[in-house]
Structure formats: C-alpha cells, structure tokens
Amino acid sequence: xxxxxxxxxxxxxxxxxxxxxxxxxxxxxxxxxxxxxxxxxxxxxxxxxxxxxxxxxxxxxxxxxxxxxxxxxxxxxxxxxxxxxxxxxxxxxxxxxxxxxxxxxxxxxxxxxxxxxxxxxxxxxxxxxxxxxxxxxxxxx
Amino acid sequence: xxxxxxxxxxxxxxxxxxxxxxxxxxxxxxxxxxxxxxxxxxxxxxxxxxxxxxxxxxxxxxxxxxxxxxxxxxxxxxxxxxxxxxxxxxxxxxxxxxxxxxxxxxxxxxxxxxxxxxxxxxxxxxxxxxxxxxxxxxxxxxxxxxxxxxxxxxxxxxxxxxx
Numbered sequence: 001x002x003x004x005x006x007x008x009x010x011x012x013x014x015x016x017x018x019x020x021x022x023x024x025x026x027x028x029x030x031x032x033x034x035x036x037x038x039x040x041x042x043x044x045x046x047x048x049x050x051x052x053x054x055x056x057x058x059x060x061x062x063x064x065x066x067x068x069x070x071x072x073x074x075x076x077x078x079x080x081x082x083x084x085x086x087x088x089x090x091x092x093x094x095x096x097x098x099x100x101x102x103x104x105x106x107x108x109x110x111x112x113x114x115x116x117x118x119x120x121x122x123x124x125x126x127x128x129x130x131x132x133x134x135x136x137x138x139x140x141x
Numbered sequence: 142x143x144x145x146x147x148x149x150x151x152x153x154x155x156x157x158x159x160x161x162x163x164x165x166x167x168x169x170x171x172x173x174x175x176x177x178x179x180x181x182x183x184x185x186x187x188x189x190x191x192x193x194x195x196x197x198x199x200x201x202x203x204x205x206x207x208x209x210x211x212x213x214x215x216x217x218x219x220x221x222x223x224x225x226x227x228x229x230x231x232x233x234x235x236x237x238x239x240x241x242x243x244x245x246x247x248x249x250x251x252x253x254x255x256x257x258x259x260x261x262x263x264x265x266x267x268x269x270x271x272x273x274x275x276x277x278x279x280x281x282x283x284x285x286x287x288x289x290x291x292x293x294x295x296x297x298x299x300x301x302x303x304x
Contacts, residue, residue: 063162064207066184096166096177099184106177113178129178 042091046081046105050095066099067120076122076141077103092116116140147198147234151242153221156196157230158204163212180216181244190243193218193230198240 051074054061058068069077077095085091092105101120106113113129124141127134151157159181161167167180183191194204196217205213220230223244233243 061164063164063211064184066162066165093172094166094169094177096179098179098182099165104177104179108173115178 036088039088039091040085043081043085043089046091046095047078047085051078051081051103054097061097066097067101069097069103069118070101070120072122073101073103073118073120076124077105077118080105080116080118080124145239147195147239147241148232151195151220151230151232153219153224155220157193157218157220157223157242158196158199158201159191159193159216159218160204160207161214161216162207163214168214176216190231190233190245192237193242193244194237195232195240195242 054069055071055074061068090107093108094104094106096104096106098104098117103118105116105118107115111130115125115127115129117125117127119125122141123139125137125139127137129135161176161180165179167177169175169177181191196204201215201217205215207213223230229245230242231245233241236243
C-alpha cells in the first residue's frame with residue numbers, strides 16, 4: 001500500500017498476477033522479486049528518460065503554444081515517482097506532458113485508465129477514465 | 142451569413158480533423174491503447190472547446206500544419222459518431238477562420254467541482270473513430286498511415302484534398 005494511500009495502489013494490486021498453486025514457494029518468491037525488480041526498473045525509466053531529460057532539455061517539448069512541464073511539476077512528479085517506486089507500485093504505462101506545464105502518469109487496464117495529474121504548481125489529482133470517458137477526479141495533494 | 146463562411150451546421154457525414162503533436166508522446170503505437178486522453182484536452186488555443194477542422198474546408202495536409210520542422214498526427218472523426226456519443230461539435234469560424242469547429246465543454250477532461258470518486262461523468266474524451274495519420278515535416282514525401290489501415294503511404298494516397 002502506498003504511503004500516500006493512493007487509489008493507484010488498488011490498481012497495482014489488481015494487476016498483480018495471482019500466484020499459481022502449482023509453483024513452489026521458492027519459485028513464487030523468485031517471480032515476485034522479478035516483478036518487483038521490473039516495476040522498480042520501470043519507475044527508474046520514468047525518472048531517467050522522462051523527468052530528468054525534460055528538466056535538462058525542455059526544448060524537446062516546445063511545440064506550438066504548448067508549455068513544457070514547470071520546475072514545480074517536475075519536482076513533484078519526481079518525488080511522486082520515488083514514493084511509488086519505493087512503495088512497490090506498478091509503474092505507469094505512459095508519462096506525458098499535459099501541455100500546460102503539468103505532467104500526467106497514466107495507468108491503463110483495458111478500457112480503464114487511471115491518471116495521476118501533476119499540475120504546474122505541483123498539486124496532484126487522481127482522474128479515472130473508462131472507455132475514454134471521464135468518470136471521476138479527486139485532488140490528492 | 143452564407144453557407145460558404147463556415148457557419149452552417151455540421152453534417153453527420155462530415156469528417157473532422159484534430160492535430161496531435163508527436164513531441165508530446167500523446168500517441169504511441171507501441172502501447173495497447175495508443176492514444177492518451179491528453180491528446181484531447183483543451184490547450185491554450187482551445188478557447189471554448191477542443192479545436193477541430195472540418196474536412197470540407199481544410200485538407201488533411203493543411204490540418205497537419207503546425208510548427209515548422211515538427212511532426213504531427215491527425216486524428217480523424219466522423220461528426221455523426223461524436224454526436225451518437227453525446228458530444229456536440231459547433232462551427233466556430235470566428236475563432237479560427239472558415240472550417241474551424243469546437244467540441245464543446247467547459248473542460249472536457251472534467252471540471253474542478255467534480256471532486257471525489259463517483260462524480261458524474263461529463264461528455265468525456267472523444268474516441269478516435271476513423272483513423273490516425275502521422276505527418277512528418279510537410280516536405281517529406283512519405284507518411285505513415287496508422288489506425289485501422291496500417292502501412293506507409295505516399296502523399297498521393299491520402300484522402301482526396303478538399304475543397
């Protein structure tokens with residue numbers, strides 16, 4: 001469970017593959033460790049190839065009248081990624097700039113999409129879409 | 142105002158174009174669900190809704206034109222498909238010239254007062270119905286066509302220019 005108590009944690013636990021009763025405890029442990037390592041690697045990729053890179057080179061995202069992520073948003077996104085990584089959460093399927101200075105972490109499960117939206121001032125919202133329709137949004141921080 | 146100034150109602154059979162900048166990563170064909178909801182979020186220039194262009198006034202190539210040297214996708218919708226999903230599209234030539242239209246909503250990604258799980262659904266994010274085209278720099282001789290019809294196409298293979 002995330003230290004933030006995020007609903008995102010529910011999504012990640014639901015996405016965890018059930019452990020087969022046919023495997024030995026050692027194998028189960030090994031696959032759990034492997035999944036955890038993969039997830040941690042996924043979060044590290046978010047930090048290294050997205051957030052740090054965007055901070056170093058915001059011109060990568062300059063396009064028409066779109067605004068690259070602000071320093072506050074990058075800082076908040078980095079802290080959030082570290083927190084969720086260390087809590088063993090599933091990494092997002094996509095991390096994108098919002099175009100107004102904010103950043104979105106998206107977690108897709110078929111028709112279900114959960115988004116952690118980091119605003120340009122560093123505040124965070126939890127948004128749920130189903131079949132590409134907005135179902136709910138809630139301010140977390 | 143006459144029919145040629147872009148104020149006439151949008152017919153169900155009309156195609157609508159929405160430009161999506163490649164630089165933002167809002168479309169990734171490698172992902173199971175390639176399009177991010179952010180691709181249909183209102184941006185600075187979307188004053189009263191999400192900007193789209195009517196195919197009867199602007200060609201696909203024209204709709205794809207953004208900042209020089211940048212690459213864009215164009216999402217293509219059929220107006221009737223949006224209407225069936227309760228999504229209203231209104232001609233707004235006064236905002237961008239003839240052919241400009243807007244998918245209406247205060248904020249199609251949800252308003253600030255929609256707090257808490259279980260808040261009522263709003264008109265939502267329009268699904269990509271008819272296809273998504275990738276445009277490289279307009280000087281490029283080839284483009285990728287993605288979506289229902291995958292493959293590489295020359296400019297000549299794109300839907301007929303109009304008007």
